Amino acid sequence: MGNDSAIHELVSACVGQTGAPITALRKIMAAHGHITDGHVGIVADVFNLSRADVRGIISFYSDFSTTPRGRRHIRICQAEACQAAGCRGLTREVSEALGLGLGETSEDLAVSLEGVYCLGLCASGPSAMVNERIIAHATCEDLLP
Amino acid sequence: MSRALVPSETLANALGANELARELEARGYEVVRSGGFGLAWLEPMLVIDGQAYGPVRDLDALEEVALGPVDEIPAIARQRRIVFDRCGRGDPMDYDPAWLLDQLQRSPREIIAEIRASGLRGRGGAGFPAHIKWQTVHDTPAPRKYIVVNADEGDSGTFADRLIMEGDPFRLIEGMLLAGHATGADKGIVYLRSEYPLAAQIFAQAIAKARELGLLENFVMELFIGAGAYICGEETSLLESLEGKRGEVRTKPPVPAVAGLFRQPTLVHNVISLCSVPGILKMSGAAYAEIGVGLSTGSMTFQLAGNIQRGGLYELPFGLSIRELVEDWGGGTRSGRPFGAVQVGGPLGAYLFEEDLDTPLTYEATAQLGAGIGHGGLVVFDDTMDRMQQAHFAFAFCAHESCGKCTPCRIGAVRGKETVEALAAGEYTEDKIAVITELCDVMEEASLCQMGGMTPIPVRSALGIGK
Amino acid sequence: MRLDDPDYGTPASRSEERVSLAIDGASIEVPAGTSILRAAIEAGIPVPKLCASDNLDAFGSCRLCLVEIEGRRGVHASCTEPVRDGMRVRTQNEKIARLRRGVMELYISDHPLDCLTCSANGDCELQDMAGAVGLREVRYGEGENHLGAAIDDSNPYFSFDPGKCIVCSRCVRACSEVQGTHALTIDGRGFDSSVKTGAADFFGSECVSCGACVQACPTATLMEKSVIEEGVPDRSVRTTCAYCGVGCSFRAELKGDQVVRMVPDKLGKANHGHSCVKGRFAWGYANHPERVVKPLLRDRISDPWREVSWKEAITEAAARLKSVQAEHGLHSIGAVTSARCTNEEIFTVQKMVRTAFGSNNVDTCARVCHSPTGYGLKQTYGTSAGTQHFDSVMRADAILVIGANPTDGHPVFASQLKRRLRQGARLIVMDPRRIDLVRSPHIEAESHLPLLPGTNVPMMNAFAHVVATEGYVDEAFVAERCDRESFAAWREFAAQPENSPEAVAEVTGVPAADIRGAARLYASVKNAAIYYGLGVTEHSQGSTMVMAMANLAMATGNIGREGVGVSPLRGQNNVQGSCDMGSFPHELSGYQQIIEAGVREKYERAWQVKLLPEPGMRIPNMLDAARGGSFKGIFIQGEDLAQSDPNTQGVEAALGNMDCVIVQDLFLNETAKFAHIFLPGTSFLEKDGTFTNAERRINRVRQVMRPKSGKSEWEAVQELSAALGYPMNYQCAADIMAEVAALTPDFAGVSFDKLDRLGSVQWPCNDGAPEGTPIMHEAQFVRGKGRFMLTGYQPTDERTSRKFPLLLTTGRILHQYNVGTQTRRTRNLEWLAEDQLEIHPSDAELRGVRTGDRVSITSRMGEIVLKATVTTRVAPGVVYTTFHHPATGTNVVTTDLSDWATNCPEYKVTAVEIRPANHLSDWQREFQQRDARQRELQPAEPAAT
Ligand SMILES: Cc1cc2nc3c(=O)[nH]c(=O)nc-3n(C[C@H](O)[C@H](O)[C@H](O)COP(=O)(O)O)c2cc1C
Ligand code: SF4
Numbered sequence A: 001m002g003n004d005s006a007i008h009e010l011v012s013a014c015v016g017q018t019g020a021p022i023t024a025l026r027k028i029m030a031a032h033g034h035i036t037d038g039h040v041g042i043v044a045d046v047f048n049l050s051r052a053d054v055r056g057i058i059s060f061y062s063d064f065s066t067t068p069r070g071r072r073h074i075r076i077c078q079a080e081a082c083q084a085a086g087c088r089g090l091t092r093e094v095s096e097a098l099g100l101g102l103g104e105t106s107e108d109l110a111v112s113l114e115g116v117y118c119l120g121l122c123a124s125g126p127s128a129m130v131n132e133r134i135i136a137h138a139t140c141e142d143l144l145p
Numbered sequence B: 001m002s003r004a005l006v007p008s009e010t011l012a013n014a015l016g017a018n019e020l021a022r023e024l025e026a027r028g029y030e031v032v033r034s035g036g037f038g039l040a041w042l043e044p045m046l047v048i049d050g051q052a053y054g055p056v057r058d059l060d061a062l063e064e065v066a067l068g069p070v071d072e073i074p075a076i077a078r079q080r081r082i083v084f085d086r087c088g089r090g091d092p093m094d095y096d097p098a099w100l101l102d103q104l105q106r107s108p109r110e111i112i113a114e115i116r117a118s119g120l121r122g123r124g125g126a127g128f129p130a131h132i133k134w135q136t137v138h139d140t141p142a143p144r145k146y147i148v149v150n151a152d153e154g155d156s157g158t159f160a161d162r163l164i165m166e167g168d169p170f171r172l173i174e175g176m177l178l179a180g181h182a183t184g185a186d187k188g189i190v191y192l193r194s195e196y197p198l199a200a201q202i203f204a205q206a207i208a209k210a211r212e213l214g215l216l217e218n219f220v221m222e223l224f225i226g227a228g229a230y231i232c233g234e235e236t237s238l239l240e241s242l243e244g245k246r247g248e249v250r251t252k253p254p255v256p257a258v259a260g261l262f263r264q265p266t267l268v269h270n271v272i273s274l275c276s277v278p279g280i281l282k283m284s285g286a287a288y289a290e291i292g293v294g295l296s297t298g299s300m301t302f303q304l305a306g307n308i309q310r311g312g313l314y315e316l317p318f319g320l321s322i323r324e325l326v327e328d329w330g331g332g333t334r335s336g337r338p339f340g341a342v343q344v345g346g347p348l349g350a351y352l353f354e355e356d357l358d359t360p361l362t363y364e365a366t367a368q369l370g371a372g373i374g375h376g377g378l379v380v381f382d383d384t385m386d387r388m389q390q391a392h393f394a395f396a397f398c399a400h401e402s403c404g405k406c407t408p409c410r411i412g413a414v415r416g417k418e419t420v421e422a423l424a425a426g427e428y429t430e431d432k433i434a435v436i437t438e439l440c441d442v443m444e445e446a447s448l449c450q451m452g453g454m455t456p457i458p459v460r461s462a463l464g465i466g467k
Numbered sequence C: 001m002r003l004d005d006p007d008y009g010t011p012a013s014r015s016e017e018r019v020s021l022a023i024d025g026a027s028i029e030v031p032a033g034t035s036i037l038r039a040a041i042e043a044g045i046p047v048p049k050l051c052a053s054d055n056l057d058a059f060g061s062c063r064l065c066l067v068e069i070e071g072r073r074g075v076h077a078s079c080t081e082p083v084r085d086g087m088r089v090r091t092q093n094e095k096i097a098r099l100r101r102g103v104m105e106l107y108i109s110d111h112p113l114d115c116l117t118c119s120a121n122g123d124c125e126l127q128d129m130a131g132a133v134g135l136r137e138v139r140y141g142e143g144e145n146h147l148g149a150a151i152d153d154s155n156p157y158f159s160f161d162p163g164k165c166i167v168c169s170r171c172v173r174a175c176s177e178v179q180g181t182h183a184l185t186i187d188g189r190g191f192d193s194s195v196k197t198g199a200a201d202f203f204g205s206e207c208v209s210c211g212a213c214v215q216a217c218p219t220a221t222l223m224e225k226s227v228i229e230e231g232v233p234d235r236s237v238r239t240t241c242a243y244c245g246v247g248c249s250f251r252a253e254l255k256g257d258q259v260v261r262m263v264p265d266k267l268g269k270a271n272h273g274h275s276c277v278k279g280r281f282a283w284g285y286a287n288h289p290e291r292v293v294k295p296l297l298r299d300r301i302s303d304p305w306r307e308v309s310w311k312e313a314i315t316e317a318a319a320r321l322k323s324v325q326a327e328h329g330l331h332s333i334g335a336v337t338s339a340r341c342t343n344e345e346i347f348t349v350q351k352m353v354r355t356a357f358g359s360n361n362v363d364t365c366a367r368v369c370h371s372p373t374g375y376g377l378k379q380t381y382g383t384s385a386g387t388q389h390f391d392s393v394m395r396a397d398a399i400l401v402i403g404a405n406p407t408d409g410h411p412v413f414a415s416q417l418k419r420r421l422r423q424g425a426r427l428i429v430m431d432p433r434r435i436d437l438v439r440s441p442h443i444e445a446e447s448h449l450p451l452l453p454g455t456n457v458p459m460m461n462a463f464a465h466v467v468a469t470e471g472y473v474d475e476a477f478v479a480e481r482c483d484r485e486s487f488a489a490w491r492e493f494a495a496q497p498e499n500s501p502e503a504v505a506e507v508t509g510v511p512a513a514d515i516r517g518a519a520r521l522y523a524s525v526k527n528a529a530i531y532y533g534l535g536v537t538e539h540s541q542g543s544t545m546v547m548a549m550a551n552l553a554m555a556t557g558n559i560g561r562e563g564v565g566v567s568p569l570r571g572q573n574n575v576q577g578s579c580d581m582g583s584f585p586h587e588l589s590g591y592q593q594i595i596e597a598g599v600r601e602k603y604e605r606a607w608q609v610k611l612l613p614e615p616g617m618r619i620p621n622m623l624d625a626a627r628g629g630s631f632k633g634i635f636i637q638g639e640d641l642a643q644s645d646p647n648t649q650g651v652e653a654a655l656g657n658m659d660c661v662i663v664q665d666l667f668l669n670e671t672a673k674f675a676h677i678f679l680p681g682t683s684f685l686e687k688d689g690t691f692t693n694a695e696r697r698i699n700r701v702r703q704v705m706r707p708k709s710g711k712s713e714w715e716a717v718q719e720l721s722a723a724l725g726y727p728m729n730y731q732c733a734a735d736i737m738a739e740v741a742a743l744t745p746d747f748a749g750v751s752f753d754k755l756d757r758l759g760s761v762q763w764p765c766n767d768g769a770p771e772g773t774p775i776m777h778e779a780q781f782v783r784g785k786g787r788f789m790l791t792g793y794q795p796t797d798e799r800t801s802r803k804f805p806l807l808l809t810t811g812r813i814l815h816q817y818n819v820g821t822q823t824r825r826t827r828n829l830e831w832l833a834e835d836q837l838e839i840h841p842s843d844a845e846l847r848g849v850r851t852g853d854r855v856s857i858t859s860r861m862g863e864i865v866l867k868a869t870v871t872t873r874v875a876p877g878v879v880y881t882t883f884h885h886p887a888t889g890t891n892v893v894t895t896d897l898s899d900w901a902t903n904c905p906e907y908k909v910t911a912v913e914i915r916p917a918n919h920l921s922d923w924q925r926e927f928q929q930r931d932a933r934q935r936e937l938q939p940a941e942p943a944a945t
């Protein structure tokens, strides 16, 4: 793992902050896309937690993943306001077009499709996110590559 | 040179505000990125030299969407904007601390007395009288006390916290500093959901600015970003998460006001609750208590969402009816089909139908229906809504977001989901209804927190099962 | 048919304040802070529960313990609801019953329905509770479930079947709260929540196999493999573990005559229901096929062994000992007692020596571990024992751990210590190695002083310097409680510049600022406690160091109450007892000096013999004399001199030179290879008697199964004594303790009856303290005024040189125990199949050594070869290994230097050199040959059960 020392630095920089282990894991996700066993060891070591502790934290929060996500990470809101605005149909369309169900990643790691519960655009649904970009009144064309 | 206020707010940006700002700049306007007014259907809405335009798609066709002077837009003028009075009217970083510094001279006792007089109740969902928590934190001796701001805003149909943090972050900073001063807490942490990156950026900027202004010399302010868990909006789960752990709900007692973050007395408040504080102190608690009805005092930041013509945020005194909000303010469904149902108060709120629409929006009246106001979000559905599907979703959401600590919620939500599926597939209807009814009782009464405890509310109301 | 004691659901409250309430109409009074659940159960009102257990904090997750409280809406979990004055609670009504059934229905909807074939049938709380709430049917159809989850069988002793898990978190909480390892977590959330380790399976994880999770599990999810194989036990016997000096109480659970499992006893005052992997699981050696259960005899050690009757063995032993004495004189024979035997067994052996042998040539293996403790604490405080009970640590604000590795050596005490650290106590570790206490999940020492082996004394003198010169002396305490003159001398001594941290920084290898910081921390808190181990005693200056620590505690007023003190962590189960029972050559029971005429007279009257006034030989004297040819016969009970004593070649030479070596043990150990007569011993499961743990606690050891050899050790010794002409006439072990009590002031109040009644007592136990003495020196020191001793530093003669540039220090690991006689004959072997050498990366690199390489260790005494592990746990210049495997021969390289006062060997400091090597050392080759030869000489049929 060539960049473990960079990750170590990233993680150590969080020491002293409130909720630091979670912040550190978020930073690893941002830097590396997913969390490896090696990263677990680093976080455990820096915050003096057990590996089991870190595993427990990672698996609790939806933002964390131990497997890589697609380069195009599509998230479609599945919550009620977006349901009322048609997110079920939109999700079906996108899912069929990509051949992926919610929570799945294409084998070539090009795309992953995920549900999300509310992006705070509830008056203008259905809402979605593609990587960092937030989309209101989303349509299938907005989301597909 | 013309001055253009261009909202910098997630929804407006998603609808093209950034591009508009660039173009206006190129055309020689003095562009100010302001907060949003919250009128979603008009976004992106520009205010150029006091004149409002929206929704703006084409700068060359501005007049087609002219709305007149911004303060005369009825959807703004008819609101009672106490929390949102500044929001949308300029650069959020443009802040004069004089009033705040003045207020910080008042004694804690005086401030708590104003809060008591105002009758302010928590806007995060439970509607608990704020002053009791303030007094408890104030009175509990401890080496350290904290203010924790609940900006996890996970309820579908709500975005008030996001709007204020993006549009007037200093309102929250004022609330936090006043609460810290009144309770004796010297550290405040905002727990913000990760789905709100722009709010995070703007609020972080505001903290830096506050530091520059010398407001944080005796107070530590931190911003913490969550990691995707609805349950972390529940205050004890939030505290666990802030301690860097799994967000498993804690049992109460002790309540956070006695032993919260790191087991120290902690004032946990929703963003809007704290943002209501400056307005209360400005007008006096007694004057605030005059607004609204009964024990539902002051203004509520209602948010209209879902299948709605004129969705958005409307800050209004408690007491108007659901119908007024949905029909008069909201203009009915966006699809143009007949009204079907409205879910009030987020995923754990009740589905209400035509016959309930005249209920006034107060804590008391909604409670009568077995519903609640929650964080003030109303999600409108048209008549295509499938009640079984929504009941199924209520269980599914609980199954997805349950922290897993207690049995009724951890297993009950999944069994509920499966039973509704069986029901939808037409199996033994009567038996299944009986099973669901009993399961709802068990979840409501026996769950450790309101996640499992309130999931029966949307289920029962969607299925029309009486309590 | 539950074997365990009642569980009150939540821990007892320590509050003094009382609260009264009514539960189901009954008025009840309990301490404030008690949960409603506990109050109800204490009052005999049963309330169903699954996630609650009285050794864990209330958790409130199972929702079975719901009750109604008058005046409050809804139902409330009684485990998390504290009682309030005037509260009126209902634990039963139709609504509560319906809710409980509903919750149970949910549990069972995700649980296999195979109770009758389940290994926990009859011992399952889920089953009990389903019955208690009256669940009759589960109406949910087939749905999502965890029934197919794969079983994890990787741990040798227990299996994990997640398909049966109810996610109550009891295992996770036990691992964190009780054991303090944090090896378990809940993984995922919601319905996906499941118990996981931080690795692929239990064996590969951080789990230390203490068994707390298995104990905590209310279902068959975590289950002892022995129960799965043999079935749920049906009766139990309370007894005491025979491993380390913590002395945990256990319930041996049996099915018929077969021990099925050992379960830590909640009522045990040393362990409060906790245990470690050794006591909990590693008892299988008692039934190991290599157990020898018949007496063996041979003329020469090159002869094959011959099985003989007890009668023949005893007669022959007596005859041979007599003939040695006839030929070589009264003092040509002696005996060694063992810290693994019971007080009664030890007392009998020393009595046989002093009566039937007619000399004082008796010594104990405590010689090689804690003799300096006895000497040092006697000199300063007046009594040869630690000052505290274990629970005292829960009041300590700063804890100084010196030369001990509690998480490996004394795991159950370590768990308690870690709990205290998690509550906020501060920790200083003084040890050459970075032991786990220095930093491991959720605990961290504030200061680690990684001093060079052999420099304890200057380090402690520097602490004294800081105390004496920076105003940390507790003047009031010293003035009132201590001897004025000796204190004045000490203060002057401590203040000398050569004792300053700056002056000792170089010799100890620790920066002066770190030393000062640590000393200030120790001296400035309200309660500071010292815990130490063999890293203090096993030095040429072991006794000096014990006195230096004693001085420090006195000078800072840290003696005589809870939370303070000087506490040795004893190595073996009965080190304390073997010292107490009079098996040192110069002392009778209770440290009464043989040279004192009055003492002798008392024993002479009781025993009806004349005692010699002069002390007898210590072990090293006996071995010296044996090599010299004047000491020819020895009786060794339960001790493996040839492996555990230093300078193995020297010990072998001595044993080889004797005419009559009698060994009594479970196995043909290394020493038995030199023996002429072998008497089979009993395992702790077969013994009846007492062990005394490190806190002076006398615990009962009860017979769980009949002695496989047919005889208790004390019976065999009594017969041997009779054959030598001195009959003893004990009918049972209790008779022996009665005699000890009659002759020993500190034990005057001890009897088996009292022990059975109170569970255990800490000596002194007499008219002044009928229920024993948890804390010593409370009002005044045993010797009157506390005496300060001067502790000048005399460096050991063992120095590093160009030829031997590294310092070797030795110790042990969690899963093995001492010379491994027991643990090597259990599946604990799976954790460490061979001893390894720890070496720092810089030293390793210089020598081209990588982890896994074989290396030779040479010292001035000899050479051995073993596998290297490169690690920063040891500092540069220091190497470390264990001595659990005889084939390693660790003590081939250790020197024969020893403590100036007590002859305790200096195991902890040996100058060595390390080189890559691909051969066995000469000694190891010889060992293998001898081992093979001796195996051939064993009786043809392995004397199996
Ligand atoms: C499942 C669940 C989710 C919640 N989510 C939020 C939330 O996102 N934001 C919020 O302010 N309060 C939320 N709450 C309410 C909080 O627990 C708590 O009542 C609130 O933060 C208190 O602040 P207030 O008194 O200002 O309302 C939630 C409660 C539950 C049971
Ligand atoms: S009700 Fe659900 S979310 Fe709340 S504690 Fe129980 S399992 Fe967790």
Ligand code: FES
Pocket: A077, A078, A079, A080, A081, A082, A117, A118, A119, A120, A121, A122, A125, A126, A127, B155, B156, B157, B158
């Ligand atoms: S419900 Fe989809 S954005 Fe809020």
